[in-house]
Amino acid sequence: EAQVTQNPRYLITVTGKKLTVTCSQNMNHEYMSWYRQDPGLGLRQIYYSMNVEVTDKGDVPEGYKVSRKEKRNFPLILESPSPNQTSLYFCASNGRGGTDTQYFGPGTRLTVL
């Protein structure tokens, strides 16, 4: 089954404690992205990757890091989480850039206390 998986699905943490949210896709897609979704603001892109070792900032990259060492994985790293990073996070992948259907993971609900 074609899918994008994310872990963990729910996480409550404290300010400053480094965390990683994993994302994996099994569709051999080149493009992967991370978004955060906040009430009234819609989905905003954090980082995206066009291929292995090729990543770039989206609209709200501050406080986040990513890496793309393998085609299927695109982890999101919060080195020092802060309460304003409390949000719903989605990973997505697609095969041919933004004009292709985006397949989203199930989401990770993060709370930073």
Added chain:
Amino acid sequence: RKEVEQDPGPFNVPEGATVAFNCTYSNSASQSFFWYRQDCRKEPKLLMSVYSSGNEDGRFTAQLNRASQYISLLIRDSKLSDSATYLCVVTRGSWGKLQFGAGTQVVVTP
């Protein structure tokens, strides 16, 4: 000003009725347009692409008006299962970077 704007709703629609709503975008260089559906903070899923000539998929009809920079979605014969938030998505640039609207909530009532 947001790059993609939507009426947040909710649009309360009796079952069987028709509902329509728009999405406006500010960047005239936008290239591709989509409607995604999102159920109760679950992952968004593609509903349909929006083509220049307009297109229909069953009970759903999408229109694009480039001159006025908006797209629209019409749902006919609404079902209870159509209750969801509908996200307008616009792409621009060589990579086709996506811009999402905040969504329009539709609630279909018996």
